[in-house]
Amino acid sequence: MSRIETDHHDGTSDATPGGYEAQRRPGELVFGALMVIGSLVLLWNAYGISGFEALSAPGSVPMATTAVMVITSVIIFLHDLRLPRVAGETVARDILPGVVVIIALLLVAYGFLLRPLGFLPTSALFLIVSLKLLARRGWLWTVSISVGSLVLIWVIFRIIFTVLMPAGIVPEAELIQTFRNLFSGGQ
């Protein structure tokens, strides 16, 4: 089966998982080293579950799988070590460009603010900032698209699918009840 290359070798699917076969991408060695260290930590932790107590012990499969992780990650690391680095690619441009870092930070901030602020204000903030950053359009367009799509998502998931999201500073339940009262004639 021939390999079908993608624009940035970034893995569109499991049929084309990304990367290069005969070259090493920037940062690949660091990632490989971290996988080796992480696998060793997990193996040590797996050993601590039940040691070599018995083949049917709760730690036997975790030990076997983490041992496989250690072996494979070491093979991958040693293989990567021998490969030449791909020309013309940098971490800052091809692996972690500024836009990815900023959006990732926005996502983390979203995660931390979701509980205290609530779904609606956090989502509105996230959408406005990320749309402004990505689309580079005027404030009116950015705010109207953000708020419009947020209202649509809220109606679909909160009202139709009845998904409960953190209310935070917005009195969501009271608002919904007010609307219900309006449509049921106050009954």
Added chain:
Amino acid sequence: METLLAFLTVFTQPELLLLVGLGTFAGVYVGAIPGLSVTMAVSILISFTFSWDVYPAISLMIGIFMGGVYGGSRTAILLNIPGAPSAIATALDGYPMAQRGEAGTAIGVTTVMSFFGGFLGIAVLALAAPVVSDFALKFQPRDYMLLAVLGILLVGSLSSGSLVKGIFAGALGIAIGAVGRDPLTFTERFTFDLSIMQSGISFIAVMIGMFGVSEALMQLHHVDKTAVRQKITRIVPSFGTIRKHLPLSLQTSTIGVIIGALPGTGGDIAALMAYDHAKRVTKKPERPFGQGAMEGLVAPETANNAAVGGAFIPMMTLGIPGDAVTAIMIGALFIHGLNPGPMLMIDQPDMFWFIVGALVSANFFMLLFGLTGIKLFTKIVEMPRAVLIPLIMLLSIVGAYAVNNSITDVYWMLGFGFFGYFMRHYGYPLGPVILGVILSRLLDDNWRRAIISEREDLGRFFHGIVTSPLSLVLFIAVILIFVSQTPLWARAKKKLLGDPAEEGTL
């Protein structure tokens, strides 16, 4: 009679039919929009439908699955951007056809051929699954364990990447699945003495992170790419065109069903293999492959839709997912209190026949939506990625939170999203991680059952494998897959056959 009633459930209940139709419609567009994959859509959807009854939830998911596998071909033809991985091969000849002004013909042929392939896949599912299920009742715990290992290995070996990375990813998935308290002894595993780890890691959070967030982050690299508009005229293909390609579509449908049925593989691999097959068997295409050969469209499109039915065979009969989407659907069935595997076919055959019925109706909806609504389609596909990506991220967060109303799941989801992003860049396949998480319990439980029944004696365990024909076949398959991917094997093959295959592929 009961079988027929279960099969017809979706056709007799308008609400279910509507959900399949809605799902298929959404699936066609989800599949068509680059940056939105079917796996991502279904993984996000599972978190919103878990409170529903099982029939409506499954109806919607099946519609999205069937529609999404087909939908990817649209943008592959029109924009040379496969909307879904299963349409990668379709772009090779579809786009050159569009450049010649034959986009309508190409879309028409892919729609009809997808319908044909999808139908054949469902027929094989209906005929083969009960047989496989009866056979699966003879499986011993060690066979299930070997099957789980086989499934994880297959996904690594059949993808064009590295087997070692595939094995690493599969083992990582098993380790993630083991986090929390061991269900048999209540011992803590990989909890690092943290209370939030004791309940384990939600596999939905892992799925949404790996497939949703990582894919959305990846799309940020292409955020400035704009859609190219196309003029489309005639869509419905002529009977002569269909008849001419029927023999090839039969062959590639068969490839699709078989590849789809192999645990851990899916429509993307089926389509690439079918394209390869078409290139080999078509002696005189009207146009060369890669320059608008109709056969280059017929083969991948029949195969990827046939793989849908195929993927349900191991899922329904063995509880082993056929691909990433069926892995998620297994999760959906678990959430609804069902246990996919041979006992499901015996205890609840109506569920199986309901799924077959839903697939058939989704296939018809796909034909209907495929041949109509092209103007609406072009409008939606032209939606800028700058708007789409933040919305996907928002939906991913909502989806991860909604399952357990837990902010911890959101953190896990984001963590796996970032991790998956790097895995994609460095060529680690994500499918084995998800398969590992799903199969972790199956592998762990069956290993322990098998070894306890052999009185903790490894010698007796291996004796059991070599004396049972089924276990032996599975064991040899595991060994063969492993050995066939090693550089040593490649060197031996080259020496014996003069194979020009590249060496050193890990």
